[in-house]
Amino acid sequence: MREARGSGGPGLARPRPERGTPPVGVPAPRSRRAQLHPGAWWLWALALGTAATRTTNPLLLALLITVSGYVVAVRRPHTPWARSYGAFVKLAAAVLLLRLAFAVVLGSPIPGTHTLFTLPEVPLxxxxxxxxxxxxxTAEGLxxxxxxxxxxxxxLICVGAANALASPSRLLKSLPGALYELGVAVVVALTFAPNLIADVRRLRAARRLRGRPDKGVRGLVQVGLPVLEGALERSVSLAAAMDARGYGRTAEVPDAVRRTTAALTLGGLLGVCAGTYGLLTAAGGGYGLPVLLAGLAxxxxxxxLGGRRTLRTRYRPDPWDARAWLVTASGMAVAxxxxxxxxxxxxxxxPGVVPxxxxxxxxxxxxxxLLGLLPAFVTPAPEAARDPRKEPTT
Structure with a gap:
């Protein structure tokens, strides 16, 4: 009697997996519907940034930073571009120190009576x-x-939170057809910094393993050249991939439609800028919202209309579900x-500084x-980083 093949012993055959079931030892692919739309993350972060521009109270600003940081800590995916949040935090700290240094060296327009120290003044x-x-x-100026x-x-930290939470490639797929060329340039620019940070970390770790210095001027030069070489190789590969996919092809549209599209887009962008300025200033609170809504429309x-000239389709587009509405609404409510x-x-x-x-x-x-914490509870948790050494084998 012929034995059946498999690991179940004589006469026992391994059951055939059902259609659509992943093999043993391979995790099931996560549904794209379990992921949040990247546009919702950007709207949430920009709304928190708008709220930050409305106050100079350090307690409220610290609370905004804490809220965005907590959401990033619990919902940041395990991807290279998600590590850019630390770079934005360091940039924010550098801006803070630079502004204080300018206030010390160049003085402050705020008069004060509490003198901390006096520097030698250079005649100009x-x-x-x-x-x-x-x-x-003075203490008031500082x-x-x-x-x-x-x-x-x-x-800056709110913008860093959007970069860490939203996938740039998925954000590009969600842009309207008229903004496809502009979206490609923006996404390439947004992905340059995370890839650069990942390359620098990888090369510095490799140099440390070889017992070579990775700090100082010499280490910077020897790490910088491979990073630039990798950036050039990625640029050539990206250009070849875009050319192979027919990037830049457009459809024929009438001149009247083209002029109408340009007028509507330009007028709408000017209206959005004017309305945003009105909302951010105390004097424009009456006309800011109507002008902003008209500009958006x-x-x-x-x-x-501009999307009619772009010949492209979307493969598996990201849905804008109820969770995306909740995340966007939480940020808009804060603003x-x-x-x-x-x-x-x-x-x-x-708050005033004099007195x-x-x-x-x-x-x-x-x-x-605190309403900005809602995304930490309504969005799906990120997938854990995969460790090949701990995965089961067949």
Whole structure:
């Protein structure tokens, strides 16, 4: 009697797996519907950045940074481009220190009575009036510089959170057809920094394993040349792949449609800029929202018409589901409530430094900032990093 093949012994055959079931030892592929739309992450992060521009209260700004950092910590995927968040945090810290250094060396327009120390002042010519080098450094001037720099640092960290949470390639697939060429350039620019950081870490680790120095001028030169060589190779490979896929092909559209598209898009972008400026300033609160909505409508109409000249299709597009709406709504709620708080109680969101007094934490704006934590609970958890040594074998 012929024995059946398999590991079950004589007369026992290995059962055939059902159609669509992955082989033994291979994890099942994760459904793309379990992933959040990348546009929702960017809208959430930009809304938090808008909220950061409405206040100079260091307690609220620290709370915004904490909220974005917590969401990144629990929902950041295990991918190379997700490691760029640390680079944005370091950039924000550098901006903060640089702003304080400028306030010490170049002085501050804020008058103060609490002198910390006095630097030797360098005399300047008459044409440089209003600028000074050195002189008296006051606690009020440093506090004003700290509040102002912390706002910019919070905005940079929010942008870093969007870079760490949203996949650049999936974001490119979700752009309208009219913005396809622009989207390719933006995605390539956004992926350059994470790839550069990954290459530098890989080369420095390889040099340490070989017992070679990876720090100092010599180590920087010997690491920089392979990094530039790899960047050039990726650029040539990207150009070849884009050419093979017919990048740049367009369809024939009438001249009237082309002119209408350009007018709607340009007018819509100008309206969005004017409306955004009105929302970010106290004087434009009345016209900001109507102009912004009109600009968005015009821009969307122009993008819809412009998409007719782009010959491309989407493979497995990312759905915009209920979780994407919740993530976007949480960020928009934070921005809207901060704008409302700025109009109702501007003193709480922008504490004064003359006279110098400690800032206070306003309760309901702080509660509004905590709404930004909603993505940490409604979005799917990232997949764990795969370790080939721990995976079962057949």
């Amino acid at each position: 010519p008459d044409w440089a009036q209003g600028i000074r080098l050195g002189g008296r450094v 506090t004003f510089a700290l509040y102002d720099a912390l706002r910019l640092a919070a905005l 015009s821009a969307l109409a122009g993008l819809w 809207a409530l901060m704008i409302l708080a700025g109009s109702l109680d501007p003193g709480a969101l922008n 110098l007094e400690p800032p206070t934490l306003p309760l309901w704006p702080a509660a509004a900032v």
